[in-house]
Amino acid sequence: MTVRIATWNINSVTARLPKLLEWLESAKPDVLCLQELKCAADNFPYEEVRELGYETAAHGTGRWNGVAILSKLGLDDVVRGLPEQPGYLADDAMLPDVEPRAIGATCGPVRVWSVYVPNGREVDHAHYRYKLEWLETLRQAVLEDAAGARPFAVLGDFNIAPTDDDVFDPAAFVGMTHVTPVERAALAALQESGLQDVVPRPLKYDHPYTYWDYRQLAFPKNRGMRIDLTFGNKPFADAVTDSYVDREARKGKGTSDHAPVVVDLEL
């Protein structure tokens, strides 16, 4: 069977609902992993996407995080949050906040996680250490599925550009988060666990960037980064027939600052 899976950091599912519905109708993914819902799970537009044939599992509290999985292939064994997921302890907080940044589900023949990896803010910031700890927890959480025979993938906004080729100006990023050797080592560790980086093709230009800052005309100038990634196990990666970044969805006003990434499989 042919299966189309996609991931999209939508930057508010509420503000982007018309764009989301329009994109679902045109791209017709079987499974869509969303990040940055910026809406509480109770407020997710379940009915609107149901009318297009999707079941939804959402995990969110209404702030800047929140993740979901939409599926036309069923939605089983839903898990909200990673086992042992670390929380972030803000300066003014008493307790660490275990944020809604991961949700897993089985959609027909495929098991997926939709993840929104912490940004890290700045190297030496507590948020950066939190990011690394979070990635190690993710690696441990997916070990079994990564080594399994069932097609499996972790998709989402990793907030890491895997190589210098995935950044519009590597020199400008030296010493900044998203490109440090330590962050890239965390991705390498995922790969050593049996997950491959499924690199999409760009629809235009020669780099498959997935994110362009809203500021300074970054999108028209194609000053982007590839930080929305798909890490699939061997049964998943072997089944991939195509993958592309839908930069058309980044055009115009009222769009997310990220473009959807589409992965086609023949299972």
Next chain:
DNA sequence: ATGTCAAGGTAGCCTTGA
């Protein structure tokens, strides 16, 4: 100089986070 955006609390702007 961010050629920006969204949410939330609070009060018609400011702060936070990205």
